[in-house]
Amino acid sequence: MPGLAHFLILGAALFCLGTFGALARRNAVVVLMSIELMLNGLNITFVAFNRYLAPSFGPAASAWAGQVFALFIIAVAAAEAALGLAIVIAVYRLRHTVQVDQIDLMRG
Amino acid sequence: MELFALALVILLAPLAAFVLSALLARRAWQLAGGLTITGVAVAFLASLAVFAQVYGHEARLDVTVPWLTIAPLAGRALEIGLRIDPLTAVMLLSVSGVSLLVQIYSWGYLHEVEFDEHGHPHVHRDPGFSRYYTWMALFTTSMLGLVLASSLLLLFVCWELVGLCSYLLIGYWYERPAAALAAKKAFLTTRLGDLGFLIGLAYLWWQTGTFTFSQLEALVANHAIPPLVATVGALLLFSGAVGKSAQWPLHVWLPDAMEGPTPVSALIHAATMVAAGVYLVARAFFLFQHSPEAMLVVALIGGFTAIFAATMGLVNNDIKRVMAYSTCSQLGYMMLALGAGGLAAGTFHLFTHSWFKALLFLTAGSVIHATGTQDMREMGGLRAKLPGTCWAMTLAGLALAGIPPLAGFWSKDGILGAVFDSPTVVAAKPLLLAFALVTVFLTAFYMGRVLFLTFGGQWRGDPQRWPHVHEAPAVMLWPMLVLIVPTVLAGFWNMPAQFAYGHFVEHSLLYAHTLAEQFHPELAIFSIALAVAGLVVAWAMYGARVISAAAVTRAFGPLYGWALNRWGFDHLYNWLVGTVWVGLARGIAAFDLGVIDGIVNGVARATVALGQAFRPLQTGQVQTYAWVVFGGLIVVAVAIMLGSRI
Numbered sequence: 189m190p191g192l193a194h195f196l197i198l199g200a201a202l203f204c205l206g207t208f209g210a211l212a213r214r215n216a217v218v219v220l221m222s223i224e225l226m227l228n229g230l231n232i233t234f235v236a237f238n239r240y241l242a243p244s245f246g247p248a249a250s251a252w253a254g255q256v257f258a259l260f261i262i263a264v265a266a267a268e269a270a271l272g273l274a275i276v277i278a279v280y281r282l283r284h285t286v287q288v289d290q291i292d293l294m295r296g
Numbered sequence: 297m298e299l300f301a302l303a304l305v306i307l308l309a310p311l312a313a314f315v316l317s318a319l320l321a322r323r324a325w326q327l328a329g330g331l332t333i334t335g336v337a338v339a340f341l342a343s344l345a346v347f348a349q350v351y352g353h354e355a356r357l358d359v360t361v362p363w364l365t366i367a368p369l370a371g372r373a374l375e376i377g378l379r380i381d382p383l384t385a386v387m388l389l390s391v392s393g394v395s396l397l398v399q400i401y402s403w404g405y406l407h408e409v410e411f412d413e414h415g416h417p418h419v420h421r422d423p424g425f426s427r428y429y430t431w432m433a434l435f436t437t438s439m440l441g442l443v444l445a446s447s448l449l450l451l452f453v454c455w456e457l458v459g460l461c462s463y464l465l466i467g468y469w470y471e472r473p474a475a476a477l478a479a480k481k482a483f484l485t486t487r488l489g490d491l492g493f494l495i496g497l498a499y500l501w502w503q504t505g506t507f508t509f510s511q512l513e514a515l516v517a518n519h520a521i522p523p524l525v526a527t528v529g530a531l532l533l534f535s536g537a538v539g540k541s542a543q544w545p546l547h548v549w550l551p552d553a554m555e556g557p558t559p560v561s562a563l564i565h566a567a568t569m570v571a572a573g574v575y576l577v578a579r580a581f582f583l584f585q586h587s588p589e590a591m592l593v594v595a596l597i598g599g600f601t602a603i604f605a606a607t608m609g610l611v612n613n614d615i616k617r618v619m620a621y622s623t624c625s626q627l628g629y630m631m632l633a634l635g636a637g638g639l640a641a642g643t644f645h646l647f648t649h650s651w652f653k654a655l656l657f658l659t660a661g662s663v664i665h666a667t668g669t670q671d672m673r674e675m676g677g678l679r680a681k682l683p684g685t686c687w688a689m690t691l692a693g694l695a696l697a698g699i700p701p702l703a704g705f706w707s708k709d710g711i712l713g714a715v716f717d718s719p720t721v722v723a724a725k726p727l728l729l730a731f732a733l734v735t736v737f738l739t740a741f742y743m744g745r746v747l748f749l750t751f752g753g754q755w756r757g758d759p760q761r762w763p764h765v766h767e768a769p770a771v772m773l774w775p776m777l778v779l780i781v782p783t784v785l786a787g788f789w790n791m792p793a794q795f796a797y798g799h800f801v802e803h804s805l806l807y808a809h810t811l812a813e814q815f816h817p818e819l820a821i822f823s824i825a826l827a828v829a830g831l832v833v834a835w836a837m838y839g840a841r842v843i844s845a846a847a848v849t850r851a852f853g854p855l856y857g858w859a860l861n862r863w864g865f866d867h868l869y870n871w872l873v874g875t876v877w878v879g880l881a882r883g884i885a886a887f888d889l890g891v892i893d894g895i896v897n898g899v900a901r902a903t904v905a906l907g908q909a910f911r912p913l914q915t916g917q918v919q920t921y922a923w924v925v926f927g928g929l930i931v932v933a934v935a936i937m938l939g940s941r942i
Contacts, residue, residue, distance in 0.1 A: 211922050219919075289917055296914030 195236030202229030216279070216286040220272045227265045231258040299349060299357040302342045303378045306388065306440050309338035314433035321426050328426035332433040333399045339440060340392040343385075350385040351800065357381075360446055360508050375508050376453075379446030383643060383804040386797075387443040387575060390650040391568050393782075395436045397775035398563040401658055402428065404772035405559050405665060424468060428557070431468075435461035439568050443575065447507040448497055448533075451576070455493070455540070458569045459486050465564060466556040478552035485549040489539020496532025503529065513582050523587055530583050530590035533576060534597075541573025541627045544601040548866055550624055551608075554616040558661030561616060566623050566657050567650035574630040578643050581634065582807055591720040595635025599715075599731040601628030604863070606738035610745070611859045614670045615660050618746055622696065623653060625735060629711050632728060636721050638714025638811040640798035644790050645707035647797075651782035652695040652704055658776050659689035662768040663750055667757060672749040674757035681765045686751045688776045693747050695783050697740035698827045705824075706787030708736070710798075712823055713814030733826060740827040744834025752839050 202225055209222025238254025280286050313335025321328035349355040357380035362373030406422040422428070438457035445451035460483075467479030501507060503525045504515055515521050521529075537543070542550035553565045564570070577584060577594060584590050602625045609621030626649050633642035662685040663678060664670055679686045695702035698709070715721070715728050755762050767773065790797035792815040836843045849856045858864060 207926065211919055211926060288919055291918075292916030294914065295916030296911040 192236055192240040195232055195239075199229045199231075199233035199236065202226070202232065205229075214287050214289050216276045216288050216291075217273075219288060220269060220276070223272075224265060224269065227261055231261055234258045234261070299346065299355050299380055300359060300378070302346050302349075303357060303380060303444055305342040306339045306346070306392070307378075307437060307444065309342070310335040310433050310437040310440065314430060314437055317426065317430045317433060321430070323426070325421065325425040328429040329399075329403055332429040332436075333396070333403075335433055336392060336396045336399050336436050339436065340396045343388040343392040346380060347385045347389050350380060350382055354803075355380070358446055358510055360510075363449070372505055374449055375447050375506070376450040377446035377508070378444045379509060380444065381804040382801045383575075383578060384443055386643065386647050386801065388440065390647055391439050391443060392436070394567040394650055394654045394779075395432075395439070395563055397778055398559045398567075398654065398658070399429070399432060401562075401661070401772050401775040402432070402557070402559040404769045405557065405661055407769075408665075409766075428465075428468060431461050431464045432560075432563070435465065435564060435569075439572070442572055446509060448500065448509070448512075448580075449507040451579070452493065452497055455536070455572060455576075456490065458564070458572060459483065459490070459540070462486075462553070462564050462569055465560040466553045468556055468560065472555070475555040478549075478555040482549040482553045485546050486539040489536045489546050491535075492532045493536025493539075496529055496536070499532060500525075500529045509579065512580075516582050516586050521583075521586060526583055526586035527589050530580065530587050531593060533580055533583070534590065534594055537573030537576045537631075538597065539573070540576075541570050541631065542601075542624045543573070543597050543628060543631060544604055545865070547601060547605060547624050548862070548869060551612075551617045551620045551862070554614070554620050558616065558657055558664060561620070562654045562657030562661065565620065567654040570623060570627060571630075571646050571650060574627060574634065574642060574646050577631065577634050578639060578646075581639050584634070585637070585720075585807060585809075588720055591635050591637065592724065593635070595632050595715075595718075595721045595728055596724060598628045598631025598633075598635055599728040601625065602632060602735045603731045603738065604628075606735050606742065607859050608862055609742040610738060611856060613672050615663065615672050615675075615746060615750065616657075616670050618672075618742055619653070619656055619660055622656075622739065622742065625739065626653065626696070629708065629732070629735070632732060633711040633714045636711075636715045636718035636728065636811075637809055638711060638718070638814060639807060640790070640795075640801055640811060641707070641710035641714040641814055643801055644710055644797050645704075648695070648703035648707040648782070648786045651779055651786055652692040652702070655688055655692040655776060655779040655783050656696065658772070658779065659685045659692065662772055662776065663689075665768060665772070666765045668761065669757060672746065675750045675755075676753040676757070677751070677755040678765065679751040682751075682767050684767055684773050684777065688780055689751070690747055691780055692783050693743040695787075697743045697831060698736055698823060699740075699831075700820075700824065701784075701787065703783055703785070703787035705820075706790055709816075709820045709823060710790060710814050712736075712819050713816050714811045716816060716819060717811060717814060719809065733823065736823050737826040737830045740830025741834045744831040745838050748834060748838035 206222045206224070206226030206229060209225065210219050213219055213222060234254040234257045238252070238258075242251045242254065276286055279291060283291060285291070310332070313331040317328040317331045321331065357378060359379075360375045360377030363376045364374045366372055366374070406425050406428060408420045408422070409418070435458060438454045438461060442451055442454035442458060445454060463479045463483040466482050467476050469475045470479070497507070500512070504512060504521060506512060506515075512521075516526070539546045550565060550570065554561055556565070584594065605621045605624035605628060609618045609625065612618050612621065626645070630642045630645050630649070633645060662682065663675065666678070666682060666685075667675055669675070691702065695704035698705045700706075712729070712732055715725065715732055718725060718728075721728055755765075768776075792813075795813045795815075798811075798813060833843075837845045837848065861867070
């Protein structure tokens with residue numbers, strides 16, 4: 189029977205994996221995917237905390253707060269993905285590459 | 297005619313001549329000359345009318361209008377206006393009279409006669425003829441305006457205008473480097489004095505709130521001006537007079553100003569403009585009288601200039617420069633008289649001097665015209681060829697030397713008497729009297745030297761030239777002959793017993809005293825003896841040649857060289873300005889370029905270097921920034937965890 193710790197470890201693992209990808213990968217599409225991974229790691233953590241630690245007293249909303257957060261994050265992530273991919277396509281049209289290390293107009 | 301209308305005619309007639317000849321007569325030379333002579337003649341006739349009314353009917357004019365109103369200063373107005381009183385009337389007469397004669401004379405002077413190999417004369421007209429008459433008309437306008445001004449402000453405006461005309465006319469032959477340099481020297485040197493004058497104007501206005509002579513006079517009469525204010529104001533005004541009247545230590549420009557045409561020297565640098573400084577002191581005499589210190593300074597500078605300039609006149613070989621030093625010296629006499637309290641004596645000498653000194657310059661111009669040189673060593677024996685010029689210059693020279701009954705004797709003895717009786721310079725009186733008396737001897741000597749070197753003896757110049765040396769044409773000779781009249785007669789106006797001039801002029805403004813009746817027979821006899829002694833020594837050295845001039849020169853040794861070198865003042869000023877002042881300016885420029893600009897440029901360079909140093913931080917790679925953010929997050933998280941542990 190898996191407990192809270194297992195879910196938290198899974199969430200943290202996903203987040204770290206995503207962070208590494210976002211920081212280290214050079215392909216912009218993979219960077220976006222890595223960011224999705226980070227968000228989903230968070231989602232697991234939120235839902236796990238909600239399942240195991242939701243208080244049984246107080247206002248009713250607090251019993252669902254973690255799940256509502258997760259739903260918001262999914263919605264925001266969808267929007268972010270749409271915007272991010274649009275930017276990637278626009279950059280590709282201009283520069284014919286999606287390698288983030290080649291997009292360095294702001295270098296000093 | 298009404299006095300005000302006459303004053304306007306005096307101002308506007310030469311002004312109209314100036315404007316018309318400037319606009320219309322650039323090539324029509326007869327028109328320019330004719331317009332100017334006509335304009336000045338009208339001004340002269342109007343001046344005569346003014347003089348008749350002021351002398352005969354004691355008419356006065358004092359109109360003042362606000363020119364600019366200054367709202368922030370409680371609506372105080374800068375005032376200009378016209379004033380006619382006895383002093384003005386006398387000055388108008390000599391300015392317009394000398395100007396008229398000089399304008400007529402110039403017509404001949406600007407036509408040079410040259411002889412070809414067959415001895416045929418060819419007349420060359422100076423190419424700047426129209427320009428000359430245009431500036432002369434402007435000068436006459438400004439000088440008459442200066443005399444007529446009822447406020448210090450208008451006087452200053454005209455003062456600067458005559459300075460400008462002096463500059464333009466000294467540099468009339470501007471293609472000659474010496475003339476261009478002399479014009480600049482005159483302009484800059486007088487400007488130095490004018491700076492003090494301008495500060496004095498501002499100071500007096502600040503202290504009294506008025507520029508008008510009549511109002512200033514009323515303030516002095518009511519003792520509303522503290523003595524310190526009177527002293528500072530009077531000395532600042534006097535600094536302008538020192539520059540304009542070529543008094544020591546600003547005397548250096550006048551000898552060089554002789555680079556201009558000789559009629560210009562006669563009108564501007566002998567009879568009128570240089571006298572403006574004396575006129576200014578006489579005009580503001582009530583202010584000077586309020587301050588014994590200022591009077592003493594005026595007397596000392598005047599007395600010193602009188603003897604100092606005369607010593608330089610003794611040794612110079614250039615006929616015009618001797619006259620120029622003589623002018624300096626005589627202006628010093630006038631300042632001395634004013635400083636001693638002798639308004640009547642000082643202004644009377646100004647009046648008589650303007651006639652005989654103008655005559656001296658015109659005759660010198662005639663000599664130069666005939667011989668083609670200004671060096672007296674290359675003249676001689678001209679009495680045979682230039683009899684009219686010779687007589688005129690002899691009379692003018694004797695008047696300058698102070699031989700009775702010529703004009704200079706009466707006015708100069710008035711000055712000696714004024715110094716003798718002076719109530720203002722008590723302590724310095726023996727010194728000043730000695731200066732004045734020695735100057736009498738020196739003046740007679742250098743005038744005698746000029747006369748004997750020029751007209752006596754044998755021709756020492758180019759023998760080829762001698763047959764062509766000729767008397768001046770009628771247009772030049774007549775003005776000289778006319779000038780003989782005041783040279784001989786003007787002095788009788790202030791004869792002892794009547795002192796008509798003194799009593800006439802003392803009613804110009806309110807004065808503590810004018811020393812209107814100064815004549816001491818014993819002093820006069822002594823000064824005549826000195827003058828005759830000077831002439832006799834000059835005759836012995838340069839006429840009969842019983843005393844060797846070279847031996848005398850050797851006897852005086854280095855003094856002769858110093859005097860010939862203008863006592864080193866020109867070198868001193870050259871050194872002061874060219875070396876000390878320019879060196880100081882170079883040092884300041886180096887400080888500005890090195891230190892001030894160095895700081896400014898250093899700040900800019902340091903900023904750029906700092907930016908260059910930090911530039912690699914901006915990689916433009918979004919992931920680098922993300923690494924930094926993430927690293928920072930970890931640092932913050934670790935810090936919080938460590939913090940919560942402790």
